[in-house]
Amino acid sequence: MLKNNDLYSFYAIFKRDLVNIVLNPVLLISNTLFPFVLVMLLSYLTSGSYGSGGVTAYDYYAVTILIYAVLNTAMTASNSFMEKSLKTSNLRIMYAPIKLSHIYMAKIVATFIFTSVCFLGYIIFFNLVFGVNFGGENLIYVILIVLFMNLLSSVTGVFFCCVFKSEELTNKIISVVINVFAILGSLFFRLDGLGPAAERISFISPAKWAAEAIFRIIYDSDFSLFIPGILMLLMASVALLIGCKITFKVEDYVY
Amino acid sequence: MKPLIQVKDLGKSFNGKKVLKNVSFDVYEGEILCLLGPNGAGKSTTINAMSTTLNYEAGEILYDGQLVNQQSNFFKRNLGLVPQDLAIYEDITAEKNVTFFASIYGLRGKELKEKVDQALDFVGLMDRKKNKPKNFSGGMKRRLNIACALAHNPKVMILDEPTVGIDPQSRNHILASIKRLSSMGITIIYTTHYMEEVEEISTRIIIMDHGEIIASGTKDKLKEMLQDEKIYYIDYEGDYLMEKDEFYRIEGIKEVAVNCKRMQISTLKGVENLDRIIALIMNKGLKIYNLSSSSASLEAVFLKLTGRSLRN
Numbered sequence: 356m357l358k359n360n361d362l363y364s365f366y367a368i369f370k371r372d373l374v375n376i377v378l379n380p381v382l383l384i385s386n387t388l389f390p391f392v393l394v395m396l397l398s399y400l401t402s403g404s405y406g407s408g409g410v411t412a413y414d415y416y417a418v419t420i421l422i423y424a425v426l427n428t429a430m431t432a433s434n435s436f437m438e439k440s441l442k443t444s445n446l447r448i449m450y451a452p453i454k455l456s457h458i459y460m461a462k463i464v465a466t467f468i469f470t471s472v473c474f475l476g477y478i479i480f481f482n483l484v485f486g487v488n489f490g491g492e493n494l495i496y497v498i499l500i501v502l503f504m505n506l507l508s509s510v511t512g513v514f515f516c517c518v519f520k521s522e523e524l525t526n527k528i529i530s531v532v533i534n535v536f537a538i539l540g541s542l543f544f545r546l547d548g549l550g551p552a553a554e555r556i557s558f559i560s561p562a563k564w565a566a567e568a569i570f571r572i573i574y575d576s577d578f579s580l581f582i583p584g585i586l587m588l589l590m591a592s593v594a595l596l597i598g599c600k601i602t603f604k605v606e607d608y609v610y
Numbered sequence: 611m612k613p614l615i616q617v618k619d620l621g622k623s624f625n626g627k628k629v630l631k632n633v634s635f636d637v638y639e640g641e642i643l644c645l646l647g648p649n650g651a652g653k654s655t656t657i658n659a660m661s662t663t664l665n666y667e668a669g670e671i672l673y674d675g676q677l678v679n680q681q682s683n684f685f686k687r688n689l690g691l692v693p694q695d696l697a698i699y700e701d702i703t704a705e706k707n708v709t710f711f712a713s714i715y716g717l718r719g720k721e722l723k724e725k726v727d728q729a730l731d732f733v734g735l736m737d738r739k740k741n742k743p744k745n746f747s748g749g750m751k752r753r754l755n756i757a758c759a760l761a762h763n764p765k766v767m768i769l770d771e772p773t774v775g776i777d778p779q780s781r782n783h784i785l786a787s788i789k790r791l792s793s794m795g796i797t798i799i800y801t802t803h804y805m806e807e808v809e810e811i812s813t814r815i816i817i818m819d820h821g822e823i824i825a826s827g828t829k830d831k832l833k834e835m836l837q838d839e840k841i842y843y844i845d846y847e848g849d850y851l852m853e854k855d856e857f858y859r860i861e862g863i864k865e866v867a868v869n870c871k872r873m874q875i876s877t878l879k880g881v882e883n884l885d886r887i888i889a890l891i892m893n894k895g896l897k898i899y900n901l902s903s904s905s906a907s908l909e910a911v912f913l914k915l916t917g918r919s920l921r922n
Contacts, residue, residue: 360716363713363716363718364713364714364715364716367710367713367714368714371699371710374702375699375701378701378702440700441699443693443695443696443697444697444698444699446693446695446697447691447693447697447711447758447759448711448714449663450661450663450686450689450691450693451686451711451714451715452682452683452684452686452687452715452716453683453714605663605664606663606664606665
């Protein structure tokens with residue numbers, strides 16, 4: 356049971372972690388400017404492939420790059436945990452009379468809140484400025500998928516840090532995994548043209564499922580993937596949180 | 611007198627190598643206990659175990675009669691730990707650093723502000739509290755590192771080599787601060803490999819090497835071990851690598867350590883052998899540019915106990 360002091364110390368650590376993310380220019384740019392630029396660049400380059408009516412390049416890439424940005428949240432989480440300039444300062448927190456779970460939970464929550472705000476801003480911007488279709492009255496379902504996926508990404512980044520104890524190694528592994536998922540999930544270019552085998556392989560990527568679920572909601576008002584998707588994301592997040600609890604040991608960081 | 615902290619038979623291994631071997635000692639309220647030893651002696655491992663951040667295979671640590679690993683939050687609330695590496699946030703002000711670390715100990719509101727100001731004032735950073743540490747000198751960062759461990763009013767402070775790599779002025783400030791803390795009743799555990807610091811501040815000393823305690827006591831008690839000996843410190847230039855055995859042929863010589871163009875030679879008092887020592891060095895083509903002697907120093911005690919220099 357959390358006592359008042361526990362909540363207060365958790366809030367203090369969370370606030371610190373949030374500020375650390377905001378003050379990190381790389382994290383700030385990669386979560387704000389970078390996806391915007393990527394969408395505009397890819398949409399500009401491929402605009403000829405899309406018809407003048409119906410779905411535009413912006414409609415496609417604003418959704419797929421949003422998913423890509425959500426996957427990249429894992430990198431933000433690992434940086435907030437293990438980034439070189441923060442590591443020793445974060446260690447001092449371990450000497451305080453707090454629940455150890457506060458340390459990784461605060462980083463997950465800070466990452467989740469910061470990136471979620473960025474993604475909501477992204478949706479609003481592309482909807483208002485470029486008229487991107489995010490589902491109209493079904494927007495809330497799209498946002499829920501994005502948020503649950505973002506939660507999983509946040510937990511994944513911290514979980515990898517707990518397992519590998521190193522930001523560098525964690526980032527290398529996460530970076531490879533994210534980009535493989537992104538390519539397989541057709542986030543940058545469609546794999547349809549590579550044949551049915553490529554199409555089948557693409558479904559091993561969670562990015563493909565997320566994109567499929569979101570596009571079905573936006574264009575077909577089809578919610579068949581919504582509940583199972585949310586449940587899977589939630590269960591995976593809980594499983595990795597338990598993994599964090601098991602693998603996070605203060606000793607690994609002080610020695 | 612009842613000890614405030616009791617460390618009993620502490621044992622710890624890493625990758626099959628024993629890094630702490632039956633380490634036992636008591637810490638008494640208000641004292642400045644210095645853990646002295648070279649890098650790798652087990653000082654930091656000992657204090658990490660004491661701070662409950664490191665598990666150990668054998669032994670127990672008690673604070674105020676209670677096992678610290680069973681009452682870790684009770685102990686942590688009374689403990690201020692200054693880690694060897696700077697553990698401060700460079701991008702926020704000194705005041706915000708101390709405020710943050712004090713707040714995770716549950717301080718808030720007016721009390722938090724007062725304690726933060728007191729801690730910053732104590733380390734002499736009050737006038738720089740609105741500045742960010744990234745603009746501080748190494749010494750100022752070290753002082754802020756201490757303030758962050760001080761604001762929650764700990765009863766025990768553990769300082770792990772807090773003066774590494776700083777200017778003499780900051781070092782003196784830190785040592786003076788530690789003596790002031792002690793006079794305020796705070797129990798200090800201080801690790802270092804600087805002999806001069808131990809000479810200056812300690813009320814009691816524990817000498818560690820290779821994961822075990824090799825001697826303990828007050829400065830005077832330790833120096834009594836050397837009442838029949840004196841030590842020569844010889845700084846030299848030249849490429850010839852002196853062998854210790856070459857010195858042991860000279861009458862009276864007990865221990866020799868050669869380290870970075872400096873020799874420390876322990877010899878019996880009353881034996882006139884300095885001319886032979888100098889001749890031996892000169893004959894090897896080495897040039898002596900400084901020679902001093904000390905009849906009883908902690909450096910000499912360490913040399914006697916381990917057969918090597920503290921900074922080897």
